Amino acid sequence: MSPARNNWLRLRTVIGLRWGAIGGQLLAVLIAHFVLGIDLAFELCVAVVLLSLAVNLSGTIVLPENKRLSAEYTAAILLFDLFQLAIMLYLTGGLTNPFVVLIVGPVVIAASALPVVQTVVLGGVALCLTSALGFWYRPMTIAGSEVLDLPDIYLFGMWLAVTIFTLFFGFYAARVTRDNNAMSEALVATQMALSREQRLSSLGGVVAAAAHELGTPLATIKLAAGELADDLASLPDADPRFAEDAQLIRAQADRCRDILADMGRAGKDDLHLHFVPLEALLHEAAEPHLDRGKEVIFRLDGHLESVRMLEQPVAARTPEVVHGLRNLVQNAVDFAQTTVWIDASWDDDRLRITVGDDGHGYPEDMIGRLGDPFLGRRKRRTWLRPGYEGMGLGLFIAKTLLERSGAVLTFTNGTEPKRRRGALTEPDLANPPGAVVDVQWPRELIAPLKDASRAALGQNSRNDEEQV
Structure with missing residues (x-):
């Protein structure tokens, strides 16, 4: 968990949760003693509940309501709650008390809100306390004389269940929280990239x-x-x-x-170039990376030159499309050995853009996860992407922006990674042997066949002149 997220838990949230726990404990003690007739150390149980109430009141009075708790402060509160709950369970039958499962609660909260170190410590303390309750506890008596005595196999089953719940739910909560945090940070980065592209596009109007x-x-x-x-x-x-x-x-x-x-x-x-010829869109997306020492080959419907200039689609020039394609081209140029290919093809139903390179390709075990934020651990694959220590954020931004425009992305390799390849004698006619990203849109979403309002600059005026 990043340091910026260590202080995000509000005191108000913790105090509110603890008021609920205190009320629940007091209600359970009162019902067990006065309604069910269970003989328990009533005064001691109430004293333990009042101790927790005093701690909650002191936190409410001394600290401001909008205070953000540090990881250490939150861990201390949860540690206190663990011991307070363990004392309550000791006074009310230990593992024979079905409420022993509540000891999992502080661990789950820690896994959701605290770094790994504090979570592991609290989880270890919870397991130790649960194990101790299996040997040391005050038996509950019913109707004044009957001791609630359960078989050892039941007590072992309760201990095993609480242990499994603690480990499973703690790990589950930690994993889900980590993924949510990573996605949140990646979406923020995506929004910042899109906002920057939109500001750059709006500079034309300012000029x-x-x-x-x-x-x-x-x-x-x-x-x-x-x-x-x-x-x-x-x-x-x-x-x-x-x-x-x-x-x-x-x-x-x-x-x-x-x-x-x-x-x-x-x-x-x-301001008027909201729709441009497909070739112009591809060149605009690739322009920042054309002078980086790698050859970038553009092919429209299999042709190197604009032999179908009058027939090529007029595509939507939006910040999402331009910035998304630019990120794909940047990724290809970063990892290409000598050449990057940008291919475009279309028919009446779909428009397809493919960006490929002659690098080593994507790791086979990561292709299914490409486009997820913060893949990391690239050092173990330096033979595939030498010198690259990125976190997968660029591909995530590209995938998110292009999918927002209606595209579907597919990541694959031209050939199997680590396989020896022969030299490309005719790069202009070759298929990309390395990493390949295939981007496809439904034709009506990005380049409608018939829509006069989406013509390229000057096309409407020519049509009007022809009608006159």
């Missing part, structure tokens, strides 16, 4: 607005500089350097205006 707003003051500067230059030129005694400076200001204002005009056009174009 266009800035170019529009700065146009007027630049025109004013240019006009004032021109008039100043003309006035200086008409003065016979004026220093010619002043006129040159005025002309320079005017020229630089013209330059700024041209730069802002280009930026404004680019920003407006970016």
Whole structure:
């Protein structure tokens, strides 16, 4: 468990749970003594319950209600609860008391909220106390004289059941909590990545607005500089350097205006490019990784060049799709030896993008778990991914974002890992021999066949001209 999660348990939550436990213990003692007629050390039992009540009251009064408890403080409270419960069980029959199973509760809470060390310690204490209750306890008597005496085989069965419950539920709670924490952290990272991509996409609009707003003051500067230059030129005694400076200001204002005009056009174009040709989408996703020393080959429907430029789909250019594909390309470039392949194919029903490399491929025993966050333990597989100590977060982000757009991802290998491969004599025509990620969308979700509103930039205007 990360240090940031060690202080997340609220005092209010612990106090509330302990009030429930105190009420339950007091109610059980009262019913057993006055209703069922069981002879037990009533005064001692009430005293033990009142001790727990005093501890709860002191915590409520001394500490602020919104306090976040540290792992050590929470472990101390649970340790106190274990001993308090063990004393209550000692006074009420030990393992003959069916409520002995409640000793599992603090261990489960520890497994859900505390690091492994504190959980193991509390689990060990719970098992030791349970074992002690099998030998030392105050027998319960019924109707004033009949001692509740159960066979040893029953007591052993109760001890074994509590031991198994403690181990199983403790491990189960710890594992589920760890997976939930990992998923939560990975989803936060995914949201941050998507937010960053959306902010970058929205910069086009900011640039266009800035170019529009700065146009007027630049025109004013240019006009004032021109008039100043003309006035200086008409003065016979004026220093010619002043006129040159005025002309320079005017020229630089013209330059700024041209730069802002280009930026404004680019920003407006970016806002309109919600749907682009499939080839442009693939190039945009791969662009940051094209100059990293690996050859990246693009193939549309099996062709290297854009021979089907007029026939290729117009695909949705969303931050989820762009960033998801970019992460897949980054992963392929990281682990490729020399070449990365990005293949796209389509028909009337589906659009498919495949990203592959000529690296060693995915470990066979991990293919089924690829896309889960924080796989870790990569050091044991350095022969497959040398120099890589990642946690699987990149693939998780890519998988999450692309699945959000409606895609289905399949991870596989071109050939069996560790198998000797021959040299690729014609990389342009080869199939990726290493790791391969297959991404498929239903065609209507990413590149509808007939939808005028989803045409590429300029397509609508051409259609309108043809109709006229």
